[in-house]
Amino acid sequence: MSTDGDLAGFSIESWNGAAWHALGPGLWGHVTALAVYQGKLVVGGWYLSVGGLQSTGLGLWDGNQWQTLGANALRQADVRALLVRGDNLYVGGLFQLPGETHYSYLARWDGTRWHHLGRGPNFKVLALAEYDGSLFVGGNFTSAGDKSAFAIARWDGERTSPVNASLRVKALYPNPTTSRATIWYDLPQSGLVQLTVHDVAGREVARLVDWVQDAGEHSLTWNGRAASGEAIRPGIYFVRLRAPSGDTQGAKLVRLE
Secondary structure: OOOOOOOOOOOOEEEOOOOEEEOOOOEEEEEEEEEEEOOEEEEEEEEEEEOOEEOOOEEEEOOOOEEOOHHHOOEEEEEEEEEEEOOEEEEEEEEEOOOOOOOEEEEEEOOOOEEEOOOOEOOOEEEEEEEOOEEEEEEOOOEEOOEEOOOEEEEOOOOEEEOOOOOEEEEEEOOOEOOOEEEEEEEOOOEEEEEEEEEOOOOEEEEEEEEEEOOEEEEEEEOOEOOOOOEOOOEEEEEEEEOOOOOEEEEEEEEOO
């Protein structure tokens, strides 16, 4: 960041409506997120020190001087997103929590200690927002809560889950098939789910799922056998997915000799 006059700060300054002012000696690195938490300015980014104090990724400005979280400071941190909800500060990015050697990508600070948000995203979080009572997370990840979630997920206070737009049977493979087939499908909400296979006359041939499942992406492999245990005959079949809401979606499956 360039400075005017005798400003000595690096990477962060404040504007009072008439002039720019340095926040002490600033920090060495770059800033990617700002938030106000418990009356202090929280500065997230990628840096090794702030205000002359050793700190990676997260620093606090109280209006007069820089502070760190001391023994609770993040390590190897690249903080990309900050969000305040009540008494909690949510942090997204890539970092190590105190006492841990593995990397985390989403965490909550309650003013005293850090908390994991269940089994969160599997890679870096770049954006955070609150909407409709939930915390929405965006970033460079492919799963959240151990379920497929491409770039966006939701934390409802108990678990992290994918954000799915609709009920659908996504894919059948192989199709046509001579025996087994794997079925991928999306559920927009948790509840009782039925996944069945029907012949061209509409008769149910096999019931593959008939129990409660969480929202998100699911898959299973069908062995190509009817409920009786016998292999189904060659022909055209229909896979039907019934959601907790009663909505249904289907897909055609061809069985060859």
